[in-house]
Amino acid sequence: MTLFNKFMATTSGLVLLASAAAAEISGGAVKIGLLTDMSGTYSDVAGSGTVTAAEMAIEEFGGTVAGAPIELLTADHQNKADIAANKAREWGDTEGVDAFAELVTTSVALAVFEVAKQQNKIALVSGAASSPLTNDACIPTGLHWTYNTRALAVGTGSAIVKEGGDSWFFLTADYAFGEALQRDVTAVVEAEGGQVLGAAKHPFPATDFSSFILQAQASGAKIIGLANAGGDTINAIKAANEFGVIAAGQKVAGLLVFLSDIHALGLDTAQGLLMTVSFYWDLNDETRAWSQKFFEKTGRMPTGVQAGTYSAVRHYLKAIEATGSDDTDTVLAKMREMPVNDMFAQNGVLRTDGRMVHDMYLAEVKKPEESSAPWDYLKIVRTIPGEEAFGPLSESTCPTK
Amino acid sequence: MNSKIGYLLALAALLVLPLAIYPVFLMKLLCFALFASAFNLILGYGGLLSFGHAAFFGGAAYVTGHAIKVWGLPTELGILVGAGGAGLLGVAIGMLAIRRQGIYFAMITLAMAQMVYFLFVSAPFTGGENGLQGVPRGTALGLIDLSNDLAMYYFVLAIFVLGFFIISRAVHSPFGQVLSAIRDNEARATSLGYDVDRYKLLAFVLSATLAGLAGATKTVVFQLASLTDAHWHMSGEVVLMTLLGGLGTIAGPAVGAGTIVTLQNYLASGPLGAWVPVVLGVIFVVCVLAFRRGVVGEISALIKKSF
Numbered sequence A: 001m002t003l004f005n006k007f008m009a010t011t012s013g014l015v016l017l018a019s020a021a022a023a024e025i026s027g028g029a030v031k032i033g034l035l036t037d038m039s040g041t042y043s044d045v046a047g048s049g050t051v052t053a054a055e056m057a058i059e060e061f062g063g064t065v066a067g068a069p070i071e072l073l074t075a076d077h078q079n080k081a082d083i084a085a086n087k088a089r090e091w092g093d094t095e096g097v098d099a100f101a102e103l104v105t106t107s108v109a110l111a112v113f114e115v116a117k118q119q120n121k122i123a124l125v126s127g128a129a130s131s132p133l134t135n136d137a138c139i140p141t142g143l144h145w146t147y148n149t150r151a152l153a154v155g156t157g158s159a160i161v162k163e164g165g166d167s168w169f170f171l172t173a174d175y176a177f178g179e180a181l182q183r184d185v186t187a188v189v190e191a192e193g194g195q196v197l198g199a200a201k202h203p204f205p206a207t208d209f210s211s212f213i214l215q216a217q218a219s220g221a222k223i224i225g226l227a228n229a230g231g232d233t234i235n236a237i238k239a240a241n242e243f244g245v246i247a248a249g250q251k252v253a254g255l256l257v258f259l260s261d262i263h264a265l266g267l268d269t270a271q272g273l274l275m276t277v278s279f280y281w282d283l284n285d286e287t288r289a290w291s292q293k294f295f296e297k298t299g300r301m302p303t304g305v306q307a308g309t310y311s312a313v314r315h316y317l318k319a320i321e322a323t324g325s326d327d328t329d330t331v332l333a334k335m336r337e338m339p340v341n342d343m344f345a346q347n348g349v350l351r352t353d354g355r356m357v358h359d360m361y362l363a364e365v366k367k368p369e370e371s372s373a374p375w376d377y378l379k380i381v382r383t384i385p386g387e388e389a390f391g392p393l394s395e396s397t398c399p400t401k
Numbered sequence B: 001m002n003s004k005i006g007y008l009l010a011l012a013a014l015l016v017l018p019l020a021i022y023p024v025f026l027m028k029l030l031c032f033a034l035f036a037s038a039f040n041l042i043l044g045y046g047g048l049l050s051f052g053h054a055a056f057f058g059g060a061a062y063v064t065g066h067a068i069k070v071w072g073l074p075t076e077l078g079i080l081v082g083a084g085g086a087g088l089l090g091v092a093i094g095m096l097a098i099r100r101q102g103i104y105f106a107m108i109t110l111a112m113a114q115m116v117y118f119l120f121v122s123a124p125f126t127g128g129e130n131g132l133q134g135v136p137r138g139t140a141l142g143l144i145d146l147s148n149d150l151a152m153y154y155f156v157l158a159i160f161v162l163g164f165f166i167i168s169r170a171v172h173s174p175f176g177q178v179l180s181a182i183r184d185n186e187a188r189a190t191s192l193g194y195d196v197d198r199y200k201l202l203a204f205v206l207s208a209t210l211a212g213l214a215g216a217t218k219t220v221v222f223q224l225a226s227l228t229d230a231h232w233h234m235s236g237e238v239v240l241m242t243l244l245g246g247l248g249t250i251a252g253p254a255v256g257a258g259t260i261v262t263l264q265n266y267l268a269s270g271p272l273g274a275w276v277p278v279v280l281g282v283i284f285v286v287c288v289l290a291f292r293r294g295v296v297g298e299i300s301a302l303i304k305k306s307f
Helices: A002-024 A047-060 A081-095 A106-119 A149-162 A176-191 A210-219 A230-242 A259-265 A285-298 A304-323 A328-337 A386-390 B002-019 B023-045 B053-069 B075-097 B102-122 B149-172 B174-184 B186-191 B196-222 B232-245 B252-268 B273-290 B294-306
Strands: A030-036 A068-076 A099-102 A122-125 A142-144 A167-173 A195-202 A223-227 A251-254 A274-277 A360-365 A378-384
Touching: A030 A047, A030 A081, A030 A304, A047 A068, A047 A099, A047 A285, A047 A304, A068 A081, A068 B252, A081 A106, A081 B023, A081 B196, A081 B252, A099 A106, A099 A304, A106 A122, A106 A142, A122 A304, A122 A328, A149 A176, A149 A223, A149 A251, A149 A274, A149 A360, A149 A378, A149 A386, A167 A176, A167 A210, A176 A195, A176 A223, A195 A210, A210 A230, A223 A230, A230 A251, A230 A259, A274 A378, A285 A304, A304 A328, A378 A386, B002 B023, B002 B149, B023 B053, B023 B149, B023 B174, B023 B196, B023 B232, B023 B252, B053 B075, B053 B102, B053 B196, B053 B232, B075 B102, B075 B196, B102 B232, B149 B174, B149 B196, B174 B186, B174 B196, B186 B196, B232 B252, B232 B273, B232 B294, B252 B273, B252 B294
Parallel strands: A030 A068, A030 A099, A099 A122, A122 A142, A167 A195, A167 A223, A223 A251, A251 A274
Antiparallel strands: A274 A360, A360 A378
């Protein structure tokens, strides 16, 4: 009897505790609004895979956190900042969404930042790449999880020079983004003692890269840096392959290339390409196990953006679990206090400028004969420590850091 | 008389709608309705298919954003500067384009709009790919705080009504009649002594200015101007809105814009998320094949036939 009483007391105590915790959760549910590109350029890199990744994080918690159900709302922003801003604002105003997630492409992330700032909601950015998100354009509640252009440019640039690639030639997309990327990498290459022999600006977007590749070949540089993105990068890699650049001893370094791009290009075309990645499925047992589960759901191996979305959502939910509240400031403080430890990041640190600092990897695309299984595309050449990839906090120009 | 009652009813509905529907969405709808109506002025009444109206819409969006954010102009003035800028751009593009007709006119406007787009991609003040973000909404006439969505809605509604009124006045004025005459038979209009080019240019500039007014207002609503606004997709979208709603009808483009924007918005988060462009494409094909006069055009034709 006493045992029964004790049991009853404990359960009712637990129930009380649970209801007390649930009272801390606004609207009785934790709602995460995920905005991504489902149908456009970034649908392979991010897209529905990020929804799956976020769902996997939620499943880990059994669908509830701190006694309240977790709800995931998703929308296709079609790469339009105004649609994203409209949707985010609507979610915040009428649905009581607590956090926004993913937000691929910078214009979308910046637009949602504006909404998140006004509504004091957390924004978990994974897909957008621009460094200003944690510099000039930073907001106190905006967290940039997966990577940024600085990490890609600086990581690739300095790592390659250290590996002996000390002379560079750039193929640069002729607009602000391409020029910024070239400027960033040039600074790093020169700081590491390398030299830049020249650059060819190509129109944006471009389909015919033959004359630019010929210039790059004639320059005699060891490394051809691709300061462009998306279709331009793919076309440049194809052209480099057709002109036998790799076979002739030069290397191509992609500054914004994803695993899905390699999948689309095929190893024959992409072999030998150097790239910086935030995540690769075949890093260790943990990443392999998670990626296998992801593969079973989607039929594709995850990109860094997708794995990063999982990590961000998981860490956010962990903080809610620990504090029993979904109040923005409480959760944010807890997220900063806890190290990020999951299959995506080891001892990741969330800085006050919003940057999640974790290790990045310099990878080389395998030759077809080196690849033993489908999706076996990359070999990791070097692990780039987080501090080196993302730079110290003192470098950040974020005014609220 | 009947149409007056219709307008009053529509206005009354617009006044109470934000109580039921999310106001930011309604504001977007009004901006695109004004954009499509302005476009209809040149296509429906002037018979000129411009494929470059995104240049005016996006151009005004950037100018307004820059004027409010960097120059610190008050909101109304910023919007006027944006619309004025689009008007000037309209003069420049219109002077060249109206010398040609049909497909050549469309191609010239498209080419000029692409040049404007390229300018926005490379110019430093637009923020390139990232867009011009964080434009403050400010206050209306220095009194009403526009960061309140409801206040902003009525501000946008006032602009829309003003723009719509200008269009409807222009269409029903002698100027509008001459414009229709030019559309139907340019040679005859010339033989009657009308300076056809001047009428066309005036209509083009008016349409550009009002398209700019819509773009400028949209910047203030969403607090951003992005390349989407100036991309040729936007020029295509406005053609779609106008054709879907009813070419050459006053209310048609607004209805078309409402349909497209609503679909874009609600399909985005539904199970059809990845299929928005396909759905819009199918609707366009059905519209062109089955009811060529557009929604409003078909309805008014039906009413005419039955009474």
